[in-house]
Amino acid sequence: MIIVTGATGQLGGLIVERLLERMPADQIGVSVRDPDKAGHLRARGVRVRRGDFGYPAALARAFEGATQVLIVSGPADPAPHRAAIEAARAAGAGRIIYTSHMGANRHSLFAATRAHAETERDLQASGVPFTSLRDGFHATSAIGILRPALQTGELILPEDGPVSWTAHADLAEAAAIALTEDGRLDGITPALTGPEALDFAGIAEIAAELTGRRITRVTVSDDAWKDHLIAQGTPEQFASFALEIFTASRRGEFAAVDPALKQLLGREPTHFRDVLAATLPR
Ligand SMILES: NC(=O)c1ccc[n+]([C@@H]2O[C@H](COP(=O)([O-])OP(=O)(O)OC[C@H]3O[C@@H](n4cnc5c(N)ncnc54)[C@H](OP(=O)(O)O)[C@@H]3O)[C@@H](O)[C@H]2O)c1
Numbered sequence: 001m002i003i004v005t006g007a008t009g010q011l012g013g014l015i016v017e018r019l020l021e022r023m024p025a026d027q028i029g030v031s032v033r034d035p036d037k038a039g040h041l042r043a044r045g046v047r048v049r050r051g052d053f054g055y056p057a058a059l060a061r062a063f064e065g066a067t068q069v070l071i072v073s074g075p076a077d078p079a080p081h082r083a084a085i086e087a088a089r090a091a092g093a094g095r096i097i098y099t100s101h102m103g104a105n106r107h108s109l110f111a112a113t114r115a116h117a118e119t120e121r122d123l124q125a126s127g128v129p130f131t132s133l134r135d136g137f138h139a140t141s142a143i144g145i146l147r148p149a150l151q152t153g154e155l156i157l158p159e160d161g162p163v164s165w166t167a168h169a170d171l172a173e174a175a176a177i178a179l180t181e182d183g184r185l186d187g188i189t190p191a192l193t194g195p196e197a198l199d200f201a202g203i204a205e206i207a208a209e210l211t212g213r214r215i216t217r218v219t220v221s222d223d224a225w226k227d228h229l230i231a232q233g234t235p236e237q238f239a240s241f242a243l244e245i246f247t248a249s250r251r252g253e254f255a256a257v258d259p260a261l262k263q264l265l266g267r268e269p270t271h272f273r274d275v276l277a278a279t280l281p282r
Contacts, residue, residue, distance in 0.1 A: 001027055001028070001029050001047070001065050001067060002019065002023075002027060002028055002029070002066070002067065002068050002069075002070065002179055003029045003030070003031055003062065003063050003066040003068070003069045003070070003093075004019070004028070004029070004030050004031070004052060004072070005030070005032070005053075005062075005069070005071050005072050005084065006032075006068045006071075006072065006073075006074065007030035007031070007032050007035060007038060007041065007072075007181045008030075008032045008037040008038055008074030008218070010140070010168055011099065011168050011171060011172060011175075012030070012070075012072040013261055014169060014172030015070065015072070015172045015175045015176055015179075015235045016028060016030060016041060016046065016170055017172070018172050018173050018175070018176035019176050019179065020044065020046075021176075022130070022176060022180050023180060024045075025044050025045030025046050026045050026046075026047070026136055028046045028047070028078035029046065029047035029048075029049065029065075029066070029118045030046055030047070030049070031049055031050075031051030031059065031062035031063060031069075032048065032049075032050065032051065032122055033050070033051070033052045034050075035048050035049070041201060043086050046162075047060040048066075049061055050062060050228070051063070052069045053074060053080030053081065053083050053084045054080060054125060054129045054209065056082070056083055056086070056087055056136050057058075058126050058270070059083065059087040060086065060087055060090060060091065062087075063087050063088055063090075063091035063093065064091060065091075066088065066091050066092070066093040067095070068093055068094060068095045068096070068097060068179055069087075069088035069091070069092050069093045069095075069096050069097070069172075070096075070097040070098075070099075070100045070175060070179060071084045071085070071088070071096060071097070071099070071128065073099045073100070073101075073116065075117070076111050076112035076274065077115055078115050078118040078119050081098070081119045081122065082119070082122045085098075085122050085123060085126050085128075085186075086120075086126070088126075088128065089126050089127070089128050092130060094128070094129065095128065095129045095130060096123060096126065096128050096129075096131075097118075097130070097131045097132075097133065097178050097179060098119060098123060098130065098131070098132050098133065099133050099135055099171075100116040100119065100120060100132040100133055100134050100135065100188070101113050101116045101134060101135055101137070102134045102135065102136050102137065102164070102191035102192070102193060102254060102256065102258075103134075103248075103253040103254055103256075104116035104117040104120055104132075104188075105106055105117050105135060105253075106118065107112065108248055108249045108253055109244055109248040109251060109253065110244040110245060110247075110248035110253065111241055111244055113248070113253065116132075119132075120132050120188060127224075129186070130187070131178050131185050131186055131187065132187070132188045132189065133139070133171070133174060133175060133178060133179060133185070133189055133192060134143055134188065134189050134190065134191050134192060135163050135166065135171045135174075135192055136165065136166030136171070136192055136193035136194055136254075136261070137163050137164065137165055137166060137268055138165070138166060138168060138171075139165040139167050139168075139194065139229075139270075139272050139275040139276070140275070140279075141165075141245075141278055142163070142198075142200075142203055142272070143275070143279055144220060145157065145200070146200075146203055146204075146207055146276075149204065149207070149215050150207060150211060150213070150215070150280075153213060153214055153215055153216065153263070153266045154215070154216050154218050155200055155203075155204045155215055155216065155218065156218045156220055156225070156228075157200055157209075157217070157219065157220070157225060157246065158219065158220060158221065158222045158225045158243065158246040158247075159219050159246065159250050160199050160200050160245075160246045160250055161199055161249040161250035161251065161252055161253075161254075161255060162191035162199045162249070162254075162255045163197055163198065163199070163249050163254040163255065164191070164194045164195075164196065164197045164199060164254060164255065164256060164257045164258075165194050165197075165198060165272045165275070166192065166193050166194040166261070166269065167194065167269065167270035167275050169270065170192075170194070170261060170265060170269045170270055171192060171261075173265055174192050174261060174264050174265065177264055177265075181264075184264065185224060185264070189260065190258045190260035191256050191258040192258070192260055192261040192264070193256060193257055193258050193261055193269070194257070194261075194269050194270065194271065194272060195257065195262070195269050195270075195271055196271065196272070197254075197255045197256075197257055198272055199249075201217045201249075202237060203272070203276075204216065206219040206272065206273050206276060207276065210273070210276060210277055210280060211280065222243055222246070224249070225243065225246075226239045226240065226243050229242065233247070243269060
């Protein structure tokens with residue numbers, strides 16, 4: 001049985017959908033924090049059990065009988081993922097698949113990519129065969145940052161750098177291939193990225209073309225942007241975390257466009273323009 005965590009989230013939910021196309025539902029289990037949110041999967045024959053990385057006893061039950069466990073990363077903190085890796089090992093899983101991040105590196109300027117690097121070390125230390133999917137930066141993250149500008153016409157951000165924004169749907173398909181096709185993806189994968197790298201000036205142009213509205217990219221200092229977020233009620237810790245996306249991207253940490261995802265999917269990965277177009281009101 002393949003167990004997927006985070007199946008009530010965006011990426012985990014799509015991974016389960018792709019698995020359901022590839023294998024019988026009774027060979028799929030999900031480990032979710034709130035089973036009530038997974039009733040639609042239970043109705044289709046998927047095993048639904050409660051599992052939270054913070055509660056190892058429940059996790060043991062959620063991972064029971066697992067041949068493989070796919071751990072969808074949660075918070076940017078290695079501790080909960082270490083608990084999930086240990087639970088998968090204790091359950092006797094023959095392989096662990098983890099959703100890491102392109103540029104995972106202990107010296108990254110972005111806290112999330114530093115945390116993923118630590119989890120990759122935990123995977124290596126577990127002794128269990130593993131695949132660490134180095135997922136490209138989610139295109140939805142850029143869309144979340146862009147969204148206020150769709151109303152105001154001004155995209156006010158610190159200096160950034162190009163990022164190979166990647167569609168959830170493509171990353172979910174890659175995860176399903178990793179789980180079901182032996183030997184396609186083992187160990188730490190290359191960066192699984194979208195087909196082009198775009199900075200926020202490029203994103204503003206695409207958004208303007210799609211909406212027919214003028215959207216101007218305005219660059220402000222790191223401190224001014226962070227102070228603005230805090231003044232709007234964003235907790236200081238989250239404002240610092242968000243700022244690191246910009247400091248890391250302008251150092252080029254997420255700029256790589258790698259052919260690995262295209263080769264794996266056998267088609268061009270989805271362009272940012274198409275992900276954005278699908279989210280805009282018609
Ligand atoms: N590559 C990137 O650019 C990028 C960008 C943003 C985030 N991420 C990472 O990618 C992950 C998946 O993205 P997504 O869009 O699917 O995010 P999402 O919709 O927020 O899903 C995250 C999932 O993790 C689960 N989770 C959180 N804490 C947990 C815990 N302590 N124990 C067990 N499960 C826990 C959540 O459970 P509930 O459903 O109960 O909330 C949710 O299902 C994120 O969680 C984050 O680590 C990557």
